[in-house]
Amino acid sequence: xxxxxxxxxxxxxxxxxxxxxxxxxxxxxxxxxxxxxxxxxxxxxxxxxxxxxxxxxxxxxxxxxxxxxxxxxxxxxxxxxxxxxxxxxxxxxxxxxxxxxxxxxxxxxxxxxxxxxxxxxxxxxxxxxxxxxxxxxxxxxxxxxxxxxxxxx
Amino acid sequence: xxxxxxxxxxxxxxxxxxxxxxxxxxxxxxxxxxxxxxxxxxxxxxxxxxxxxxxxxxxxxxxxxxxxxxxxxxxxxxxxxxxxxxxxxxxxxxxxxxxxxxxxxxxxxxxxxxxxxxxxxxxxxxxxxxxxxxxxxxxxxxxxxxxxxxxxx
Amino acid sequence: xxxxxxxxxxxxxxxxxxxxxxxxxxxxxxxxxxxxxxxxxxxxxxxxxxxxxxxxxxxxxxxxxxxxxxxxxxxxxxxxxxxxxxxxxxxxxxxxxxxxxxxxxxxxxxxxxxxxxxxxxxxxxxxxxxxxxxxxxxxxxxxxxxxxxxxxx
Amino acid sequence: xxxxxxxxxxxxxxxxxxxxxxxxxxxxxxxxxxxxxxxxxxxxxxxxxxxxxxxxxxxxxxxxxxxxxxxxxxxxxxxxxxxxxxxxxxxxxxxxxxxxxxxxxxxxxxxxxxxxxxxxxxxxxxxxxxxxxxxxxxxxxxxxxxxxxxxxx
Amino acid sequence: xxxxxxxxxxxxxxxxxxxxxxxxxxxxxxxxxxxxxxxxxxxxxxxxxxxxxxxxxxxxxxxxxxxxxxxxxxxxxxxxxxxxxxxxxxxxxxxxxxxxxxxxxxxxxxxxxxxxxxxxxxxxxxxxxxxxxxxxxxxxxxxxxxxxxxxxx
Numbered sequence: 001x002x003x004x005x006x007x008x009x010x011x012x013x014x015x016x017x018x019x020x021x022x023x024x025x026x027x028x029x030x031x032x033x034x035x036x037x038x039x040x041x042x043x044x045x046x047x048x049x050x051x052x053x054x055x056x057x058x059x060x061x062x063x064x065x066x067x068x069x070x071x072x073x074x075x076x077x078x079x080x081x082x083x084x085x086x087x088x089x090x091x092x093x094x095x096x097x098x099x100x101x102x103x104x105x106x107x108x109x110x111x112x113x114x115x116x117x118x119x120x121x122x123x124x125x126x127x128x129x130x131x132x133x134x135x136x137x138x139x140x141x142x143x144x145x146x147x148x149x150x151x152x153x
Numbered sequence: 154x155x156x157x158x159x160x161x162x163x164x165x166x167x168x169x170x171x172x173x174x175x176x177x178x179x180x181x182x183x184x185x186x187x188x189x190x191x192x193x194x195x196x197x198x199x200x201x202x203x204x205x206x207x208x209x210x211x212x213x214x215x216x217x218x219x220x221x222x223x224x225x226x227x228x229x230x231x232x233x234x235x236x237x238x239x240x241x242x243x244x245x246x247x248x249x250x251x252x253x254x255x256x257x258x259x260x261x262x263x264x265x266x267x268x269x270x271x272x273x274x275x276x277x278x279x280x281x282x283x284x285x286x287x288x289x290x291x292x293x294x295x296x297x298x299x300x301x302x303x304x305x306x
Numbered sequence: 307x308x309x310x311x312x313x314x315x316x317x318x319x320x321x322x323x324x325x326x327x328x329x330x331x332x333x334x335x336x337x338x339x340x341x342x343x344x345x346x347x348x349x350x351x352x353x354x355x356x357x358x359x360x361x362x363x364x365x366x367x368x369x370x371x372x373x374x375x376x377x378x379x380x381x382x383x384x385x386x387x388x389x390x391x392x393x394x395x396x397x398x399x400x401x402x403x404x405x406x407x408x409x410x411x412x413x414x415x416x417x418x419x420x421x422x423x424x425x426x427x428x429x430x431x432x433x434x435x436x437x438x439x440x441x442x443x444x445x446x447x448x449x450x451x452x453x454x455x456x457x458x459x
Numbered sequence: 460x461x462x463x464x465x466x467x468x469x470x471x472x473x474x475x476x477x478x479x480x481x482x483x484x485x486x487x488x489x490x491x492x493x494x495x496x497x498x499x500x501x502x503x504x505x506x507x508x509x510x511x512x513x514x515x516x517x518x519x520x521x522x523x524x525x526x527x528x529x530x531x532x533x534x535x536x537x538x539x540x541x542x543x544x545x546x547x548x549x550x551x552x553x554x555x556x557x558x559x560x561x562x563x564x565x566x567x568x569x570x571x572x573x574x575x576x577x578x579x580x581x582x583x584x585x586x587x588x589x590x591x592x593x594x595x596x597x598x599x600x601x602x603x604x605x606x607x608x609x610x611x612x
Numbered sequence: 613x614x615x616x617x618x619x620x621x622x623x624x625x626x627x628x629x630x631x632x633x634x635x636x637x638x639x640x641x642x643x644x645x646x647x648x649x650x651x652x653x654x655x656x657x658x659x660x661x662x663x664x665x666x667x668x669x670x671x672x673x674x675x676x677x678x679x680x681x682x683x684x685x686x687x688x689x690x691x692x693x694x695x696x697x698x699x700x701x702x703x704x705x706x707x708x709x710x711x712x713x714x715x716x717x718x719x720x721x722x723x724x725x726x727x728x729x730x731x732x733x734x735x736x737x738x739x740x741x742x743x744x745x746x747x748x749x750x751x752x753x754x755x756x757x758x759x760x761x762x763x764x765x
Binding site for chain 5: 530533534537538541542544545548549550552553557578581585589592593595596597598599600601602607608609610611612
Binding site: 224227228231232235236238239242243244246247251272275279283286287289290291292293294295296301302303304305306 | 313314315316317318319320321322340341342343344347348350351354355358374375378379381382385386389390393411412414415418
C-alpha cells in the first residue's frame with residue numbers, strides 16, 4: 001500500500017514530520033510519496049497526481065487564513081478534493097487547520113499536531129482495519145482536540 | 154436488493170442499530186453492507202464504494218457540529234453525495250443531524266433516532282413501493298420531528 | 307413527447323393535480339410519468355431516472371423550509387438539477403416554493419398553485435412554441451405571483 | 460462564425476435588439492441563433508443546445524431579482540454556465556444585470572443596454588481580434604457602466 | 613516546457629510584464645502563450661484553451677471588485693479553474709487580487725506586482741524544483757505581501 005502526503009508552503013506548521021512518524025510505524029508497511037504546492041487551492045491537482053503515481057489514499061495538509069476570502073479558498077479547495085476523490089474512488093483525508101481556531105501560536109501548533117497525527121492514524125485504519133473503524137462509529141471522535149464521546153442520555 | 158449503510162466516527166450518535174432494525178423487518182428481505190469513515194466529508198467515497206459493491210441505495214448517516222466551518226463541511230459533503238448519486242443514478246438518503254438542532258443531549262438523540270428510522274423506512278418505500286410514496290406527495294412529512302401535514306386552507 | 311413530474315413527500319402542497327391539469331390540455335398530447343421522493347435533495351436522481359425513462363423534459367416540484375439549513379438544501383438540490391440537465395441536454399423546470407415567501411398558509415397555497423401552473427405552461431411552450439417564448443423575452447414574466455412587466459422608461 | 464443569443468422571459472429588459480444590432484455590424488459577418496427560456500437557471504441548457512447547433516460562442520442575457528434567493532439562483536445559473544463552457548471549450552459571455560444595481564427603472568435600462576452592447580463587442584473581439592483584446596489587458600474595462608481605467612500610481 | 617498566461621481587460625493592473633519578466637529568466641527556458649479575456653469568469657475557458665495548446669501550466673491573473681457580487685464571481689471563476697485543473701491534471705496558479713485588499717491605488721499596485729512575481733516564481737519551482745518546494749513546506753510563505761514565516765512556539 002502507498003499513501004500520498006500533499007502539503008503547502010503557505011502553512012505555518014510543517015505537518016510532514018508528524019504524518020511520516022505515524023505512517024512509519026504502520027504494520028503492514030506503507031510506502032509514502034510527497035508533493036508540496038504553494039497553497040490549499042493547489043492541493044487537488046497534487047492529490048490527483050499522487051493517485052496517478054499509484055497512491056491508495058492521500059493525506060492533504062493545509063492551513064487556512066483568518067479572512068473571509070481564506071474561508072472561500074478553503075471551500076473551493078475542499079470541493080476540488082471531493083471531485084478528485086470521486087473520480088478516483090479513493091479517500092483523501094483533509095488535515096486543514098484554520099488560523100482562527102486557536103487563541104495563540106502555541107495552541108495553533110497543538111491543533112495542527114493533533115489533527116495530523118489522528119488523521120494519519122485514521123488513514124491506516126481505513127486501509128487496514130474497517131472492523132475497528134466500525135466499532136468507533138457514533139463515538140464522537142475528534143481530530144485537533146479531545147474526543148467529545150457519545151451522547152449521554 | 155442490497156442497501157448500503159455509511160456512517161462516521163465523528164458522530165456522537167450511533168445510527169446503525171436504528172437503521173439495521175428497520176431494514177431487518179423489510180419484506181422482501183434486503184442485504185445490508187456497512188462502511189464507516191472518520192467524518193461526513195469522507196462519506197461520498199464510502200457511498201461510491203458501496204455502490205461499486207452492488208448496493209442499490211445507500212443511507213448516509215452523519216452529525217454536523219455547531220460552528221460555521223461545520224456547516225461548510227456539511228455543504229461540501231452534501232455536494233459530494235449529489236455527485237455520487239448522479240454518477241450512479243441511485244439514491245443516497247442523507248441522515249444528517251446538526252448539533253444545534255437540539256437544546257440538549259436527550260433531544261439530540263431523539264432527533265437522530267427519529268430521522269434515521271424514518272429515512273430507513275423511506276429507503277424501503279423508494280425501493281419497493283413507489284405507489285405508496287406518491288400517495289404521500291405533498292403531505293408535509295418530516296424526518297427528525299413530527300410531520301407538519303398538508304397546508305390547511 | 308413525454309414530460310416527467312417529480313415531487314416530494316416533504317412538501318405541504320400537492321403540486322401534481324395542478325401540473326397534470328395543464329399538461330392534459332396540451333395540443334399536441336403529451337405523456338406524463340411521475341416519480342415521488344422524500345425531499346428536494348432526492349429530486350436530481352428522480353429527474354435522472356425520468357430522463358432514462360425517455361422523458362423530454364421534467365417539472366421538479368418541491369417546498370423549502372424556513373431555516374438556513376433548508377436554504378442550503380435547496381441550493382444543493384438546484385445544483386444537482388443543473389448537473390442532470392447538462393448531462394442530458396434537456397430542461398428541468400424547477401417549481402420550488404420557499405415557506406417564508408408567504409405570510410400565511412392561504413398565501414402559500416396560492417403561490418404554489420400559481421408557480422406550478424405557469425411553469426407547466428412554460429414546459430409546453432418550450433417543447434412546442436419557441437416563437438411564442440421569444441416574443442415574451444424581456445417582458446418581466448413571473449411564476450408564483452403577478453408579472454412585473456417590462457421596464458417603463 | 461455563428462453566435463448564440465440566449466435570453467429569458469423573466470427579464471424586464473429586452474436585450475436582443477441591442478445585441479443583434481452590434482452583431483449585425485460585424486466584419487466578417489456572423490450568423491446568429493436565438494433561444495429564449497423562462498429564467499436564468501434555464502440558460503445553461505439553452506446554451507448547451509446552441510453549441511450543439513454549431514454556435515462558436517454564446518451571449519447569455521438575464522436579469523436577477525433583489526431577494527437573497529435571487530442571488531442564489533444567479534449563482535447556480537453561473538455555475539451551470541461554467542460547466543457548459545468547460546464541456547464545450549467555448550466562451551459564454553454572461554450579461555446578467557441585478558435589479559438592485561440601479562436606483563430606478565431608467566438607470567436599470569441604461570445598465571442593461573450598456574452591458575449588452577459592450578459584451579456583444581467583446582464577443583466579436585474574442586472571436587476575431589485577440590491582439591486588440593491583449594492590448595486592453597489591465598486597463599480596467601467595465602460593462603454596464605463607465606470604464607475605471609488602469610491604476611494610477 | 614510551456615507556460616500559459618491568462619489575463620483580463622477588467623483588471624486595473626497589467627500583470628503580464630511582471631509575469632513575463634520572471635519567466636524570461638527561467639533556466640531551463642520556457643515558452644509562453646497568452647490569452648486575454650474580458651473578466652475573471654472567462655478565465656477558465658481561456659486556461660482550457662491554453663492547455664489544449666500544449667501548455668504545461670497556466671498562470672491566471674485577475675482583479676476582483678469590492679461588491680458582494682464581485683466576490684461571488686470570483687468564487688465561480690475559482691470553481692471553474694478547479695474544474696479545468698482536474699480535467700487536465702495540471703496546475704493553474706491563481707493570481708487574483710481583490711480591490712478591497714488595499715487602502716489606496718499605490719498599495720493595490722504593490723500587492724498585484726508582488727503576487728504576480730512570486731506566483732511566477734512558484735510556477736517555475738513547481739515545474740523544475742519539487743525538492744526546493746518541499747523544503748519550503750510549512751514555512752508560511754505569502755504572495756502579495758511579506759511572508760508570515762513558521763509558527764513560533
